[in-house]
Amino acid sequence: MSQSSAGQDLAQSIVDQVQTDLGDIKSQYAALTSQPTSAAADTKAPLEQLAQRTRDVQAYFQASSPSLTSHDQKVLSEAISSLAQSIATTRSTTQPRTKFSFKKKPAAAPSQTAPPAASTTTPAASFTTDPSTSTTPEPLFRPSTIPTIRRPLFPTPSIVLRHQTAEHISPNLTSPSPPTAILSHLISCIIALPSSPPLATAHVRHTTFTLLLLGRVSGAVHLTSLTDCVVLVSARQFRLHDSRNVRVYLACGSEPVIEDCEGVGFGRLPAGLGWEEDGENRWDQVRDFSWLAEAENPHWRTVGQEERVEDGVWREIVEGDGCGKGRKEMLRLAGVGT
Numbered sequence: 001m002s003q004s005s006a007g008q009d010l011a012q013s014i015v016d017q018v019q020t021d022l023g024d025i026k027s028q029y030a031a032l033t034s035q036p037t038s039a040a041a042d043t044k045a046p047l048e049q050l051a052q053r054t055r056d057v058q059a060y061f062q063a064s065s066p067s068l069t070s071h072d073q074k075v076l077s078e079a080i081s082s083l084a085q086s087i088a089t090t091r092s093t094t095q096p097r098t099k100f101s102f103k104k105k106p107a108a109a110p111s112q113t114a115p116p117a118a119s120t121t122t123p124a125a126s127f128t129t130d131p132s133t134s135t136t137p138e139p140l141f142r143p144s145t146i147p148t149i150r151r152p153l154f155p156t157p158s159i160v161l162r163h164q165t166a167e168h169i170s171p172n173l174t175s176p177s178p179p180t181a182i183l184s185h186l187i188s189c190i191i192a193l194p195s196s197p198p199l200a201t202a203h204v205r206h207t208t209f210t211l212l213l214l215g216r217v218s219g220a221v222h223l224t225s226l227t228d229c230v231v232l233v234s235a236r237q238f239r240l241h242d243s244r245n246v247r248v249y250l251a252c253g254s255e256p257v258i259e260d261c262e263g264v265g266f267g268r269l270p271a272g273l274g275w276e277e278d279g280e281n282r283w284d285q286v287r288d289f290s291w292l293a294e295a296e297n298p299h300w301r302t303v304g305q306e307e308r309v310e311d312g313v314w315r316e317i318v319e320g321d322g323c324g325k326g327r328k329e330m331l332r333l334a335g336v337g338t
């Protein structure tokens with residue numbers, strides 16, 4: 001493959017991904033805005049999530065734009081800006097107006113010491129808002145001295161996990177809509193995402209020594225800056241960028257793509273998980289945009305039989321939450337960091 005051909009393929013994959021993500025956001029936005037006016041209050045949180053997803057698409061576009069032609073940059077930039085403006089306008093019209101009123105001066109506190117308030121039980125996972133976006137709900141976990149599987153409940157069709165260390169997290173969803181997963185800055189974690197309903201897309205960045213059980217993804221998986229990780233996923237598209245020593249067990253309906261990677265191993269998704277879709281599985285037809293020579297590619301390999309984890313072990317990890325094994329033991333069994 002010539003260098004110009006590889007560059008064109010990369011550019012087209014970026015354009016396709018941005019257009020796919022924008023189309024998904026647009027369809028959900030259209031469904032929300034078609035609701036009767038009386039249901040406007042119920043659209044506040046979903047609109048905030050769509051605004052965040054649009055920002056995520058914009059961040060991906062900006063990072064990838066040097067690989068695009070000026071025409072594609074202009075077209076995609078205008079499409080993202082138009083969608084972001086539409087969502088922002090709708091959000092502003094659905095916010096209740098604040099009524100003006102004079103505030104009374106608060107009465108002076110009594111001199112005696114008030115009795116302490118009754119204690120309340122703090123949930124195992126509470127949610128905070130990312131100060132950089134003011135909209136993205138993320139779980140906060142109480143410290144635990146015993147092995148604990150965190151099961152945060154996400155009420156919106158987005159799973160957002162950032163800056164987690166040494167955690168085993170298995171999120172739950174209440175929304176029936178296909179969720180989008182946004183994961184970043186994870187260290188020594190096990191992340192087990194729900195496989196039903198399938199994820200719409202999955203984005204993972206800056207993650208180290210982590211086992212990523214991403215389940216089924218009806219769209220694209222984008223992994224960037226991973227080191228010493230193991231990934232299990234069934235997806236329509238798979239992209240891995242700027243990563244080192246990553247082992248991928250994959251079912252994929254298109255050719256997986258890597259770029260600027262080293263030490264990547266690809267193996268077929270273990271049998272018996274129920275993730276693999278009908279149709280052709282092209283898990284081993286890898287395209288490397290950083291390797292144009294005809295010689296054997298040093299950046300990736302097929303996982304050998306001696307390296308593979310037995311299917312029964314994977315079922316134990318995925319379906320049985322490790323059957324009582326701790327996080328460190330499960331990471332060892334999955335081959336994370338080896």
